[in-house]
Amino acid sequence: MRFAWRSGSMVLATALLWATGGCFEDPPARVPSDQTGDNGDGASIAKETPTLLPLDLPLPDFRLADSTGSAFGSRELARRPYLVNFIFTRCQLTCPEQTRRMVEFQKQLARKIEHQHSSEERGGPKHFLWDQLQIVSLSVDPENDTPDALARYADNYGAKLENWSFLTGKKSEIFSLITDGFKLPVAEVGKDQPIVHTVKVALVDHRGHLRGVFNGMKEEGGRKLMQAIEQVLNERVAIPPQIVSPDWLDKRARTQIAASKQWKAFHDFRFTDRQPESGIGFQHRVVDDAGRTYKAVHYDHGNGLAVADVDGDGRLDLFFSNQVGSNRLYRNSGEGRFEDITESAGVGVEGPTGVTASFADIDNDGDADLYVTNVRTGNKLFLNDGRAKFTDISNGSGLAHKGHSSSAVFFDYDRDGLLDLFLCNVGQYTHDSLRDVQGDQTDSGREEAKDGKAFRFFDGMTDAFAGHLHTGRTERSRLFRNQGGGRFVDVTEATGLIDESWTGAASPIDANDDGWIDLYVLNMQGNDEYYENVGGKTFRKRSRELFPRTSWGAMGIKVFDFDNDGRLDIYITDMHSDMGGDQVEVLRDNPLVGEEQKKSPRPFADSILKTGDTSLFGNSFFRRTGPGAFEEVSDRIGAETYWPWGIS
The missing domain is CATH 3.40.30.10 (Glutaredoxin)
Structure with a gap:
């Protein structure tokens, strides 16, 4: 209340004021006035925050x-x-x-x-x-x-x-x-x-x-x-202010702008930030181990988004995955405007800690179906009717895998006309115990807390980035064969594609031109692996034979024809292995310094690497020179980007 002074109460009020010193x-x-605080169990931010x-x-x-x-x-x-x-x-x-x-x-x-x-x-x-x-x-x-x-x-x-x-x-x-x-x-x-x-x-x-x-x-x-x-x-x-607005980026920007003036390539387009008026109100929400109580654990790898035309109107729509709360699907209504259709589309699942999403036509009906990976709560497969109405068929599909999943790579490994799935599993980076999300201070989080909603996540391990040094921490990635009718069967062991890399991504590529799609699998805590497809029946590991040295800390991969010679090349981004200690300062002061692989010959101890002399430190670029033959040319073509994650 505010004081409203009235005649007749002035004497009493004045006496009280003199007694209390004003x-x-x-x-x-x-x-x-009743701020009762913690309710005692500390179990729910929805209960604790309002008081x-x-x-x-x-x-x-x-x-x-x-x-x-x-x-x-x-x-x-x-x-x-x-x-x-x-x-x-x-x-x-x-x-x-x-x-x-x-x-x-x-x-x-x-x-x-x-x-x-x-x-x-x-x-x-x-x-x-x-x-x-x-x-x-x-x-x-x-x-x-x-x-x-x-x-x-x-x-x-x-x-x-x-x-x-x-x-x-x-x-x-x-x-x-x-x-x-x-x-x-x-x-x-x-x-x-x-x-x-x-x-x-x-x-x-x-x-x-x-x-x-x-x-x-x-x-x-x-x-x-x-x-x-x-x-x-x-x-x-x-977050130190130099992380948000690092001075060294200004120096690099000036260098790049000066270099761009020497280019002869013509372009007549510009990019403008239209997010505020786009209708895309998605808020990235993270579990406490990626924010409030940050740990060096794989939760900090964030989340993915997927792009596809889900309703057949010729415009690309957007799906965002989230660690806390609901994933969101936005329909492209044209002219830079989007509409949130999550609930009407039937993909608004709440509760799981989301990781990535992939659109793929798994039933050959001409529309984009949706697969969403989560942390240990079961992945989700949604079947699209072509009009942006999705049905959750996870439980009967064979794809409701529960683990530390990341990217889902759809490709037809056996050439039967149906897309199969290679599911990347990172490794065991969480404990079995669950914790309440308490640090979500987004607008959505505040509103949900008022409504009594609370979310939980698996407690992250404090030594997850050294998980490859511990026995029993690996988690085998899985290969699922599409049987049609929305059904998949696990053929990992049957095909011999036994991969226990700490992987977040992989890419198909036919490296030997035999017509059967092979698979390159990244390892963020070790060496990458390469599996050659043998007639759609089995896979044979040829990793060090084709790629003697690979990036230690590989996060993103893209296969494309870089030099227009008709052969597919491989570009791999390395998140962290060349960015330790003094190396960061060197790169900040000398943004165009060359010979990336020679600048940081061994940033980590052998006891951490566990790869001998088979690792590269920094991005790698494998140019294909012939069937099953590659050369690493990242320094030659200037492929370093310094602490990258994904590539698109």
Whole structure:
């Protein structure tokens, strides 16, 4: 509520004000006062969030002055969470105690920051950003609280100004900010009487949104405030600003623009970002192990999208897979506009942790059917009726495989006219235990939490990127033969295509020109493998025979005729094996440096590689010189792109 002064109540109100020094503990205007916090089991963000952080109100921009006289406001606080309490230097009762409690909190914060930094030095978690939290004390008596007065006040209480700002300014602006922004009461009863203000502490997140108010004068309020701060800090991943806007990219951009002026190729097109008006509202939502509690685990490989004309109107439509919540299907309605038809199409499955999606006509009826891979919850096969109406036939199809699946590669290995499936399985990178998703702070996540929806995921292993060093962690990829009628049978062992690479992708290619499609399989934690198709019956491994050395850390593959000689070549992107330590700095300073394979001869120890002298470090490009013959030419043609993932 806001105070509305009435005749007859003034004497009582004034007496109360003198008794409290102008401060009170009434609930703030239009803000729930019952912030009961965690319900005890910690099992569901849908249960916890509405009570611990009941608000999500954007604050107006403000520009005030700090105790040094410098301008300070929302601009300086941008992208940082902060606390706000409301004081004035003439206040004799509650304001001193408010400030003393905040000084104690600042000392506690300093200990947490010290622990955070020492943990990072030890290689510990970096997702608790205590050093980003700011403290703001806003004067409700700006006419008397000049910058000098606030500086003396801060010094008197021992406040450290490194992360604590005392603000003053125009009274009208401050009162408007408190009442209209923070939704808290403030009033000046009379010139010689105390100023009415609250003892509550407001918590603002890194977006500048008010998330809750807490009674800083009570132990229970302080406990809830600390829990709420931790939750707000957890909502944001620790991403250094140089990662978001790296300076070295500017240097590379200038170099590339200068080089492009030397090109003689003509083009008369430009790209314009039309996403805002396109109708595509998809939000990529990740499990906590890829965000809030980041681990070096394969969840961080993200998700795929698939493109096909699902309704036969001649326009390409888009399907997005998601780790949290529902996948989404957008119909192309023309002229750069898209319509979300997920629910009407019948592909809006919620719950599984999605990985990739593939469109393929598995029944030869002329339309694009859909296959979606998930983490350990069963993959999904949807049959299209040609009008964008899909039927889930997963359980009866033989393709509801449960594992750590990634890409699905459809090709006709036995030449019977039906598309078969090679399913890439990465390896075992999760434990059997399930965890609740708590760090999803997308708009969709917030709305679903309010509706009581909660999602879970398999807890990721902390040493997943070294999974190839542990016995029992591999997960065999599978080959499924299409029998027609929406039925597939597993022929992995029968065909001898036994592959246990940590693979996220593969590609068909007929390398020996015998008319039978072979298969190149990537390995993100070892050497790639190559399987030659023997008459559509079996597969023979010829990996090191055709490809003596392959990229260690291969993520993306594309087969195409690079030099127009009528032979298909292979381009492979290597995510990480050449990007360790000083190598990154070398590439940033010298974006056009050549001889990629020689710059980083052995970035990891042999105990990690486990591949001897058979690895390349960086992208690889295999130019086909004849039937079953390739040469590696990545340095010669300039195929390095530095820390790539996919290729399209």
